[in-house]
Amino acid sequence: MKNVGIFNQKNVLVLGMAKSGYAASQLLKKLGAIVTVNDRTPFEQNEIAQKLKNEGFNVVCGEHPLSLLENELYCIVKNPGIPYSNPLLIEAEKRNIPIYTEIELAYLISEAPFIGITGSNGKTTTTTLALNMLEQGNKQPLVAGNIGTVACEVAEKATSNNIIVTELSSFQLMGIDEFKPKISLVTNIFEAHLDYHGTKEEYVKAKANIFKNQSEDDFAIVNFDDENVMAMVKHSKATIIPFSSTKVVEEGAYVKEGSIYFKQQKVIEVEKIVLPGKHNLENILAAVAIAKLLDVDHAAIEQVLTTFTGVEHRLQYVTEIKQRKFYNDSKATNILATQKAISSFQKPVILIAGGLDRGNDFDDLIPYFNNVKNMITYGQTRDKLIDSAKKAGMKAVKSVDNVEDAVKEAFAHSEVGDIILLSPACASWDQFKTFEERGNKFIQAVHKLK
Incomplete structure (x- = not known):
């Protein structure tokens, strides 16, 4: 860990x-640093606050009082999920108090370089693939961010022999100042998290921060097939490495004559890859670009791609019951992810969808309903999803209260050979704390059918 002196004897609010x-x-x-920790959950119900209090930290709970800004603060380090519309943060910005997320701290102390992976969809799969390839290639990677351990904990232990692979959200990227990944990667950009960012433009601006501090000695891996991504990277100073599943981009990763290539070198035949779906081919190309930039050999990449079947909650195969196959895609928290999930199957699909209402409709799903024979909806958005299904002419649509009931209903209306797919197209926070909790509830409900 680098010994950073800038925080010494400075007042910092977490x-x-x-x-x-x-x-x-x-x-x-x-x-x-002289640290004050503030959380909205009352102290009596807050185990972390109690632990920090016992360790000697100044802890304030129950609200976010503006009086916390009176201590000549050097900076605020905020949880990524707290929006900048929070009154305390609005006042902090008026007073020109810097507001960071912990990824900035991780970068400042790290002896290891960073790989930063972001995008609307495919981040977790791409991050996991890249990590596995680097491990197979003996590059001593460490994983942090949205998957794995908190980034600053990883950075404390990292040495210059490691490389830290991070999955980064738009929330985290809004709170950076000096953070500079050696390799940045943007999988795709789709309208998402508007309840947090307000507009698509603000969302894209937050994502684009991943390029902010890169120089020509760094690399920016970008989806050549995504107009939004290519527009974002125009002002980047980094060396651009494109990937494409539809075009030959000889300076990057692409598909040609049934094989994946990187910079005109054949890496692996597509038919050897076990992970299904066109969208996953894009994730694979992105991960291959990372691996080849770090000199991982073809054999190590092939070993990963011929054995990797996917990550939890992302088109995760659950089981087969009476010749019906069940898939858990709880990580599909937006429309684009559900579009890609549906498109991965040729057989008839019974779709289970619904969740937090962020104000959007679901008509963009309509062109993808061709092989959806039935839809079971639940949660805050269930009526909106039914409206879109009816516009598509889908006759078999039913609304239920929760995921467990949705599983029972989907199975009751299924036939031999059907795919029963949880792909919600919505965040989980109306009924669950996380998409993982939602996915696990789905899996439990499926196994109860047995």
Whole structure:
């Protein structure tokens, strides 16, 4: 760990607990900061706050009082999920107090370079693929961010022999100042998280921060088939490495004559790859680009691609019951992800969808309903999804209260050979804390059918 002196004896406010807030507090204390931790959950119900209090931290719970800004703050380190519309953050910006997320702290102390992976969809699969390829190629990678351990905890232990692979959200990227990945990657851009960012333009602006500090000695891997991504990267100073599943881009990763190539070198035949779906081919191309930029040999890449079957909650095969196959795609928290999930199957699909209402409709799903024979909806968006299904002429549509009931209903209306797919097209927060919890509930409900 680099010994960063900029926080020594400086007042720092950590806003929001959870894993990232706890890790940031611990790190800042080691760096000599005078740390105040603030969380909205009352102290009596807040185990992390109680633990930090016992460790000597100044802890304020129950609200976000503006009086916290009176301590000549050097900066605020906030939980990525707390929106900038929070009154305390609005006032902090008026006072020109810097607001970071813990990924910035991780970068400042890290001896290891970073790979930063972002996008609307495919981040987790691409991150996992890249990590596996680097491990197979003996590059000593460490994983952090939205998957794996909190980034600043990983950065504390990393050496210059490691490389830190991070999956980054738009929320995290809004809170960077100096963060500069050696390799950045944007999988795709789709309208998402408008409840947080307000507009698509603000969402794209946050994502584009991944390029902000890169120089010509760094690399930006970008989806050549995505107009939004290519527009984002126009102002980047990094060396651009495109990937495409539809065009030959000889300076990057692409498909030609049934094989994946990187910079005109054949890497692997597509038919050897076990991970299904066109969208996953894009994720694979992106991961291959990372691996080849770091000199991973073809054999190591092939070993991963001939054995990797996917990540949890992303088109995860669950089981087969009476010749009906069940797939858990709970990580599909937006429309684009569900479009890609549906498109991955040739057999008839019974779609289970619904969740948090972020204000959008679901008509963009209509062109993808051709092989959806039935849809079971639940949650805040269930009526909106039914409206879109009816516009598509789908006759078999039913609304239920929750995921468990949806599984029972889907099975009751299924036939031999059907695919029963949970791909919600919505965030999970109306009924669940996380998409993982939602996916696990789906899996439990499926196994109860047995």
